[in-house]
Amino acid sequence: MAIERVGVVGAGLMGHGIAQVAAQSGYDVVVREIDQERLDKGMGRIEKGLARAVEKGRMQQTEADEVRSRISPTLDYGDLADCDLVIEAIDEDLGAKLQMWREVDNIVKDEAIFATNTSSLGVMDQAAATKRPDRFLGLHYFNPAQVMKLVEVARAVTTSDETFDTGVSFAESEKKLGVKTKDKAGFIVNRLLVPYMLDAIRAYEEGVGSIEEIDAAMKAGAGHPMGPLTLADFVGLDTMGSICDVMFDEFRERRFAQPPTLRKMLAAGWYGQKSGKGFYDYSGDEPVMNPQL
Numbered sequence: 001m002a003i004e005r006v007g008v009v010g011a012g013l014m015g016h017g018i019a020q021v022a023a024q025s026g027y028d029v030v031v032r033e034i035d036q037e038r039l040d041k042g043m044g045r046i047e048k049g050l051a052r053a054v055e056k057g058r059m060q061q062t063e064a065d066e067v068r069s070r071i072s073p074t075l076d077y078g079d080l081a082d083c084d085l086v087i088e089a090i091d092e093d094l095g096a097k098l099q100m101w102r103e104v105d106n107i108v109k110d111e112a113i114f115a116t117n118t119s120s121l122g123v124m125d126q127a128a129a130t131k132r133p134d135r136f137l138g139l140h141y142f143n144p145a146q147v148m149k150l151v152e153v154a155r156a157v158t159t160s161d162e163t164f165d166t167g168v169s170f171a172e173s174e175k176k177l178g179v180k181t182k183d184k185a186g187f188i189v190n191r192l193l194v195p196y197m198l199d200a201i202r203a204y205e206e207g208v209g210s211i212e213e214i215d216a217a218m219k220a221g222a223g224h225p226m227g228p229l230t231l232a233d234f235v236g237l238d239t240m241g242s243i244c245d246v247m248f249d250e251f252r253e254r255r256f257a258q259p260p261t262l263r264k265m266l267a268a269g270w271y272g273q274k275s276g277k278g279f280y281d282y283s284g285d286e287p288v289m290n291p292q293l
C-alpha cells in the first residue's frame, strides 16, 4: 500500500529523529507523546535540528518551514487513526510496547502497517499483540536518525512479503539503506556493536586503559567516529542495559551480560549524555571523564 501519512509514537532520542526524517522525505507525520513536556522537548529538538540545517546551508528556510508544517504533535492516540504506517519509538520495555500496540491497534485503520524501532525485543512478540501480525515488522533506525544511513528492516515469521517489501521501499524513500534482517535479538548491528561496547567497559574495569585512552585508541586505531565509551553514553546506558538483558536472556552468553560498572552506573541514575553523566560528565562546556568512577 502507498504510504502517505506516518505516525511516530514517542518523541524521545529516536522518535524525534524518525519523525524529522519522515517529514523531510515528504510524509505527513503525526508524533504522539504521553505528556506535553516530552512532546515539547521532542518538537524543540526537531526545530533545533531544522534550524541547524538552515544555518549550515543544507536546507532553505522555506523547506525547513515546510518540513515543520508537515509534523503534527499530539497527546492523543486518536490522531493516528488515518496513518498508513505507525512506527513505535518508546522505551525498550516489552510490557509498555504491548500495552501501546493493543491501544493503537484498536484505533488505527486496519490496512495500516505497524513497525517497531526496537533495538532488541522480539518483533513477533509485539506483532502477536495486534490483530495484524502480517502487517507488522521491525524498522530499526540508528542514532542520530537524521544522519545515520542504515535502517534494519526486520521480518517476523508472520510478516507478509508485501509488508516486508513496503518496509524496504519506505526506508529507501527516506534515502536510507534498508538492510533486511531476521527477528533475532539485536538484529545485525547490535549483535556486533553491543558486545564491543561491553568489552570496552570490561577493558576499562581491568585497567587496560582509562576511559579517554580506550576511546582515543579506537578512534585513531580503528577509524571509528566515536570511541566505544563515548558511544555507550551517546546510545544511553539505560538503553544499553535493556538491550544487554534481552540479549543475555536470549543467547545466555557472558559477552552480552552487563558488566558490574554498568550496573552500578545505572543504579546511580547515570544514563550517559541524556542524564548529563555517564562515562563522561557533560555538565561543563566539554565532556570530561566522570571523576566519580
Ligand code: CAA
Pocket (backbone or CB within 6 Å): 049, 052, 056, 058, 118, 119, 141, 142, 143, 144, 146, 147, 148, 190, 193, 225, 226, 231, 235, 239
Ligand atoms: N541531528 C541532525 N544532524 C546531526 C546530529 C543530529 N542529532 N548530530 C550530528 N549531526 C550532523 C551535523 O550537523 C553535521 O552535519 P554537517 O557535516 O552537514 O555539518 C554532521 O552530522 C557531523 O556532526 P558533527 O560535526 O557535530 O560531529 P561529528 O563529526 O562528530 O559527527 C556523529 C557526529 C554523526 C554522531 C558521529 O560522531 C558518528 O557517526 N558517531 C557514531 C554514531 C553511531 O554509531 N550511532 C549508532 C549508535 S547504535 C544505535 O543507535 C542503535 C541502537 O539500537 C543502540
